[in-house]
Amino acid sequence: MARLLEPIDLSKLAEEGTEFRVDADFVRDNVKSDEEGEVSNSEQGIQQCNTECIGIFDEDVYEEGEPFEIIGKKMTSLVPNGKIKKRVIREGAGDKPTEYSMVKIHFNAYVEYDENPFDSTYMRNKPYGFIVNDGRVIAGLDFAVQSMKPNEKSQFLIHPDYAYGRNCSLGRVPSNATVLFEVELLEIVHSGAVLTYEKLPEDQQKEFSEIYKYCVALCERGKKSFSDRQYLKALIDYNTCAAKLEKVTLHYKDDIEKHRQLLLKVYTNLLICYTRNKEFRKACLNAKKIYDVTKNGELIKIHPKVYFNHAKCLRYLGEYDSAKTFLDKAHKMEPKNPEIANEMLNLDNDRAEHRQQEAIFAKALMRESHES
Known part of the structure; x- marks a missing residue:
């Protein structure tokens, strides 16, 4: 000192x-x-x-x-x-x-x-x-x-x-x-708008401008929870966003694109959170919502991480053909991505193991039928 x-x-x-x-x-x-x-x-x-x-x-x-x-x-x-x-x-x-x-x-x-x-x-x-x-x-x-x-x-x-x-x-x-x-x-x-929204009069809470600010703030809070690996807290915020955005009434043409972009962000975050939380069917449901809101990528380009996470969930659910379809899309967009390459190996291994188990099961059935 x-x-x-x-x-x-x-x-x-x-x-x-x-x-x-x-x-x-x-x-x-x-x-x-x-x-x-x-x-x-x-x-x-x-x-x-x-x-x-x-x-x-x-x-x-x-x-x-x-x-x-x-x-x-x-x-x-x-x-x-x-x-x-x-x-x-x-x-x-x-x-x-x-x-x-x-x-x-x-x-x-x-x-x-x-x-x-x-x-x-x-x-x-x-x-x-x-x-x-x-x-x-x-x-x-x-x-x-x-x-x-x-x-x-x-x-x-x-x-x-x-x-x-x-x-x-x-x-x-x-x-x-x-x-x-x-x-x-x-x-x-950037989540302070959550507090201000909750204090607004009920009629004002229905306005898209207020809902938009509220959902952006919830997304920021959800992002922080996700980075802290608090996936359930993140899911609550993202699902709240989705519910608000799905019910809002749009009165102006300029709001349509903002609404669609934010919905895409929310559904993507839900897909990733549910994947991390090993809730694969819920993750796949949000992937489908992404394809619907973007009209399969015609309105807005879909990020490869959507296809990647969707494919990963389908692999865990045993839907290997569908998983390969979406994983191929991700690989085409990012051919040098090591995570995608590793997931392709996992898919091939799981698929081969599944076929082997099916062959063993088929032989066991044939054996039982001959014995009977």
């Missing part, structure tokens, strides 16, 4: 700054990893601190005790009045949160001249999750997170008008204080 050479005189700090040094022996003696690769408590403490404040950094960052005014000069304004400023520490990749997305973040929050955060998810060792625009966090943080991409880490200076105001009741945050948030965006799940 950085040790100050002299006591801090706050009246001179803003004008003169301060000098600090890192005690190398202290760091060497206290920062160790255990045998299993998990960091020790002392190393966690360093990781959880604002590394820019303690002088451990890879980029051009502010030093301990540096006034927010100087930090702000390294930033860009996110709003015209300049009351929310940003500097990217680590670039992210992907789409930014949309309205009512569910996000999960890690953060350290600081007041000026204090190297210790007044709030920190790192210290609690638990990320914080909230829905964008639902009012659970200060306006500045809400706005800041919407400017980020997944895996991005950035710093934000937030004016009191967008933070805790002029009459702040938090013990460690002075009234009318600008605050610094260092935020890491860990995850985005």
Whole structure:
């Protein structure tokens, strides 16, 4: 931990700054990893601190005790009045949160001249999750997170008008204080619209525009459940989508294509989920729905993973000829796909084994008939 050479005189700090040094022996003696690769408590403490404040950094960052005014000069304004400023520490990749997305973040929050955060998810060792625009966090943080991409880490200076105001009741945050948030965006799940839809009046819930947003959000939540291997939870969301989309009344021509595209996505997800969950007949039922909604690929091109999963389910059901038909379609579209090639081997092996068992059964029947 950085040790100050002299006591801090706050009246001179803003004008003169301060000098600090890192005690190398202290760091060497206290920062160790255990045998299993998990960091020790002392190393966690360093990781959880604002590394820019303690002088451990890879980029051009502010030093301990540096006034927010100087930090702000390294930033860009996110709003015209300049009351929310940003500097990217680590670039992210992907789409930014949309309205009512569910996000999960890690953060350290600081007041000026204090190297210790007044709030920190790192210290609690638990990320914080909230829905964008639902009012659970200060306006500045809400706005800041919407400017980020997944895996991005950035710093934000937030004016009191967008933070805790002029009459702040938090013990460690002075009234009318600008605050610094260092935020890491860990995850985005675009499913917040699920909550808003469920609060709508019944008549409004029947509108395609609202159903569409609701189903897109459910698909995002289902995707997250699927990636966590929680297939039953994913199936509930996807089946809810299918039920809504199958019953909706379309009034505008422009909505027809959006409706068809989303139905295709939902049926495809159901096919894959049921395949993973080993409910092969239900998977095949959704494959048939895909062929119906696309008119066997005439309206919308069918992805090879549809044919692949359908063929796999048919193989498990013992319908080898049909399985080969769909697997050949997948192979034609992706001839170098190793999964498809492996499934073709599985199909040939299962088919050969089935024929062998049929031959044995036939011989046994013939033997019984001769003996009788």
